[in-house]
Amino acid sequence: MSAVSLPGEPVVDVVQARAHGLTEGEYAAIERCLGRTPTFTELGVFSVMWSEHCSYKSSRKHLRMLPMRGPRVAGGPGENAGAIDIGDGWVAVFKIESHNHPSFVEPYQGAATGVGGILRDIFTMGARPIASMNSLKFGSFDHPRTRYLLSGVVGGIGGYGNCVGVPTVAGEVMFDAAYNANILVNAFCLGLARREELQSARARGAGNPVLYVGSATGRDGIHGASLLASAEFDAESASKRPTVQVGDPFTEKLLIEACLEAMKTGAIVAIQDMGAAGLTSSSSEMAGRGGLGIELDLDRVPLREPGLTPYEILLSESQERMLLVAERGREGELAAVFEKWDLHAVTVGRITDDARWRALYCGRVVADIPVASLSDEAPVYDRPAAPPAMPMRVRGTKKRPVAPEPGAALRALLASPNICSRRWVYRQYDWIVQSNTVVGPGSDAAIVRIKGSRRGLAMKVDSNPRMCAIDPYLGAVATVCEAARNVACAGARPAGITNCLNYGNPERPEIMWQLVRGIEGLRDAAIAFETPVISGNVSLYNETEGRAIPPTPTIAMVGVFEDVERRVTQCFKQPGDVILVVSTAPPSLAGSEFDALFGTVAEGLERIDLERERKLIEGLVGCAEGGLVHSAHDVAEGGFAVALAEACFNLDGIFGAEVELALPLGGAAEALFGEGASTVIISAPTDRIEAIGTLFSPLEIRPIGRVSDRARLRIDSLIDEDVRGLMAVYEEALAGRLGAK
Amino acid sequence: MKWGVVSFPGSLDDADALYALREVMGQDATRLWHKDERLMGAQCIILPGGFSYGDYLRCGAIARFSPIMKSIARFAADGGLVIGTCNGFQILCEARLLPGVLVRNRSLSFICDRVIVRVENARTPFTCATRAGDLLRLPIKHGEGRYVAPEDEIRQIEERGQVLLRYVDASGAETDEANPNGSMHAIAGIANERFNVFGLMPHPEHAVEKMLVGGDDGLKLFHSVIESVR
């Protein structure tokens, strides 16, 4: 069957195609697979489905190298989110996604709808969302827009997440001038399901009805300001098109409850949220996975305002909408559940067996496309990749030629927006709701328990753009190592990874090279830790005026506790305990916060020995399972001295540390403030040293001092500071700089 | 004893209250649906925290009109025990079952934290298992928890001992820093004149298990109710 353009719609030709962001080659391919000129609606549909965002055309080839399978993997690749088996019949479903550009345009709504989107990816799998995290990158703290963006984004994440009742248990925030014109907002969500309850987004059964549920469709987020210029017919409706989508967390909460309840009826064959490219992607992807066709009756789609064109209905990205395939004859059953939650399920189409994606409007066929050409057969590019002549460096402005004395440097680092307490941020997030939070924000990794079992999960999201800027491969490896370490310090065994790859314009060979090297690093580290990459997201074109962000692979690691009582936290608990340091390599100032603050001339990065990294993780998990240690803390931004101070900041009783490193006067900065290397600080009763040592071997464990009940932190004769003073600096820096209480 | 926990559209802590009552305290607790009018023989009814109707317009303003609220008003008038935590507190105020109202936090932002409250009046069904002056560590999580009422009303509330919980610091002293949201008289929880309706911003249902971030000081309040009923 052929499809028709509607009266008044612009002529479709190469020019119009280009205005839709399609290349001539892509336009030719479209004509080939249709055997005719596309209608205006079809052109819009192809342009979104073949966009980088939906088709992953630049990254797909390389993502294939990631290890996505493993004994624990309970589904995922190809679905809306990945799932790992965590025992006792439970699976953890999780994914991370970017909402960078919308958050830069309108920080509150951009971040809020980012949270809403990732939540839908999780509950569409049949999992109840139980924990969220976020990774935020802002421009330099003093940049005029940074405060506005920070409070907007944090407000939006809280405003949405708090209202749907999913605790935000961890995250990270970084400030760096490299993000002045392009912030990053990556949102993570984890859900819990019984293994047998996992839902699929694979359509089955020709003749089954397609149901639409959730908010009505408006003109939100329809792409292509460029194309509107060329389309007088909707110049007027274009002016009505909001550039910003507004989230409605209340409706989302109703959707979560209603969908999870509806799934229990068993009448749902397939279900998917309407995310990017809304109705178009959800319908074509569900049909595509099932190798079937689908027919949509656009006249039945609930509209927020009259007069939307088929083009607008299909491309709208209005929030809080779900599309599902029901078992024929059981629509009523489902409708009843949705009515209970004051939501209306409307039948908008049906599954067909002709493998075509068809849209009808006022009795006319406005689109008739082979389903496969929208998904599997979308173009895939092998873009040229080449290292840049000169490695780019992310650098703080050189404040002083030489660093201050160690005590002052420590205080400066603790006050740095990149290191100081994030309390101002996570105080605005509900990290308590759902009664599972064992360890919330403020520790290495967050911990949630699994009700009705001894099990628990640890999770943390990390990134390290400064190292990635120096070496995109090592940076990615180091990021996975840090995430694994954060989880293992808590005592959980790293089990699975999700990732968000934030890079610049892939059409530039050096950016493509960064992306490929980043994926290779992620692959190698994931293999070493036997942590499959079960889901992820790629965000490209993160650049403004030709200046790209530093390569920023964001890694979220999830670890499993057999027994959550075996958890470990980062702060000292027992005066007299011995303080041990385990490290895989000497630290370096390259790409460190110290470097950014004091502009020392930092050398390249140490290579990372993944076998030693694996041993470190094994040792940490072993110590926790054996109940051998009182605390374990990962050395991250700010290096050893900062981590040691953080370990002293125990809210139920401050401790101190007496440490002897026998450092050479002068060249101590590396050891005190260097980063890069994987290092952990452990405290334990003296009589456990041997047992701990065997668990880490062949890594060497170094006893370097003792936990004291005097609230002083002393390292050699280099640093001797009052812990309360340091803690005040650490706790008040962010709120202080923001002039808030 | 028999408890009822109300679920409004947008309620969040209803599941947590049910979990606390059933799994942790072994109580007999049922979920009460907002469209329903039956109270299922509950001896104490909890209006949970959350964002009923998205907290749109004013917190609790819309939930107040749910069918179940009619029955609850009658139940309260007959002396039945009603507890509203957080959003539940806001709903009770909007429904005029409690005096005063809760407005935006002084900081204008949402606050999730652990606070310390001092028991001001232990001779009520909600606090009888505590002693006046006891300090409880409880979680709060709200954007609109600032208690306000006309001064003369506040004076009466104070005189009649209707203030059950007040925000204080670790030493038990009332300080400005210890008052997280700027509530008048640092009020964290109040009862009605008959002491059978209790509203508080802190979340006792999130303070019933040592293992979790909320600790377990909330148990004292639930045990009070259980004692007072038997």
Place this chain on the structure above:
Amino acid sequence: MLVKVFVTPREGILDPQGRATEGALRSLGFGGVNSVRVGRYIVLDIDAPTKAAAEEAAKKMCEQLLANPLIEDYRFEVEGA
């Protein structure tokens, strides 16, 4: 008919939002700002036989739902028809 409802914080009742806005305006360099009150503006399109009927309905809506008499004052205008 078009009903415009104006809800404002009661005199004497603290208005943190107003105070914050006032501060923000000052820090943006706006001089001579003596006071700022922030309230709600609600626009309803309702069917009513007569203007009087619309006013009747609007009054009820305000008293029952749109404003909280404890802390807010309201005012409304009926337009059209």
Place this chain on the structure above:
Amino acid sequence: MLVKVFVTPREGILDPQGRATEGALRSLGFGGVNSVRVGRYIVLDIDAPTKAAAEEAAKKMCEQLLANPLIEDYRFEVEGA
């Protein structure tokens, strides 16, 4: 001078608050409610030499702080003096 600012959600922009209020009014038995939009009503008392100057200032305040041009429309009236 008294400046009254009316901020409303932009045409075509989702207004969850308005929708919820609409639903509530219906279930309260108010018939014939066709639509409800909920916005902000801001009353400022500012010093300004002339009405024109006050309008000038009000416009700036709306654009810079009081309204979010991406999702809201604004209108204002200057009174007094």
